[in-house]
Amino acid sequence: MIFENREEAGRLLAGMLGAYRKAPDTVVVALPRGGVPIGEALSRELGLPLDIFFVKKIPSPYNEEAGIGAVTENGLMQVNEAAVRSLGVTREYIERRAKEKLEQIAQKRALYGLPPADFTGKTLILTDDGIATGSSMILGAQALREAGAKKVIIAVPVAPSELLPILRQVADEVYVYHPSDNLIAVGRFYRDFHQLDDSEVMEILARTPH
Structure with a gap:
C-alpha cells in the first residue's frame, strides 16, 4: 500500500x-x-x-469484464485485432457496442451537467x-x-x-x-x-x- x-x-x-x-x-x-x-x-x-x-471499454461478447477494444467520446476507436480474430467477433458487433458506449457517454454527460x-x-x-x-x-x-x-x-x-x-x-x-x-x-x-x-x-x- x-x-x-x-x-x-x-x-x-x-x-x-x-x-x-x-x-x-x-x-x-x-x-x-x-x-x-x-x-x-x-x-x-x-x-x-x-x-x-x-474512454469506454468495448467488451468481449463472452465476458463483459474483458475488453476487446475501446472508444473515446469524440469517436476514436481502438480494437485488439488479435482478440477479435481469436474470438471470432464480427465488425457488426464491435460497431454496435461502440455505438452503445457512445450513447452511455452522452447520458453520463447529461447526468453530470458538463x-x-x-x-x-x-x-x-x-x-x-x-x-x-x-x-x-x-x-x-x-x-x-x-x-x-x-x-x-x-x-x-x-x-x-x-x-x-x-x-x-x-x-x-x-x-x-x-x-x-x-x-x-x-x-x-x-x-x-x-x-x-x-x-x-x-x-x-x-x-x-x-
Whole structure:
C-alpha cells in the first residue's frame, strides 16, 4: 500500500507538477470515474480548472469484464485485432457496442451537467487513479491530441514501469509518482479504493472550477 486514498494520491502527484501551477491555458482532464478525485486534488493544488474525458471499454461478447477494444467520446476507436480474430467477433458487433458506449457517454454527460469542452490549443494534464494495461490512457491521449490539444501530459499515481516508454510515445510528458515493476492491480496501492458512484463524481464536479 502506498496511498491512503485517491485524494492523498492526487496531492502527492501534484508535487511533481509544480511547473504547471496556475499555468495559462492548462486544464486537468480526468478519466471518470476513478480519475475524478485525483483530478480534483491536482486542480486544487495546482490552481487549474478540472474537466473530464470519457474512454469506454468495448467488451468481449463472452465476458463483459474483458475488453476487446475501446472508444473515446469524440469517436476514436481502438480494437485488439488479435482478440477479435481469436474470438471470432464480427465488425457488426464491435460497431454496435461502440455505438452503445457512445450513447452511455452522452447520458453520463447529461447526468453530470458538463458539456464536452473545447481543448483546442490547450495544455492538458490527463489523469486517472492508476494505469494497469494502459489502453484507456493511451487512447485518451491520442484522442485529445486529435481534438486539438497543444500539449498532452499524462500524470498518474501508479503505473507499470514497462509501460513508461509507450506512454511517452503518445504524450509530451509523463509523470508517475510510483512506477511499479509488479503491478497486478491498481487497487493494491490504496488503502481506500472504493468504486465511486455517480453522486460522488457529481459532488466533486460541482465544487471544482471548470
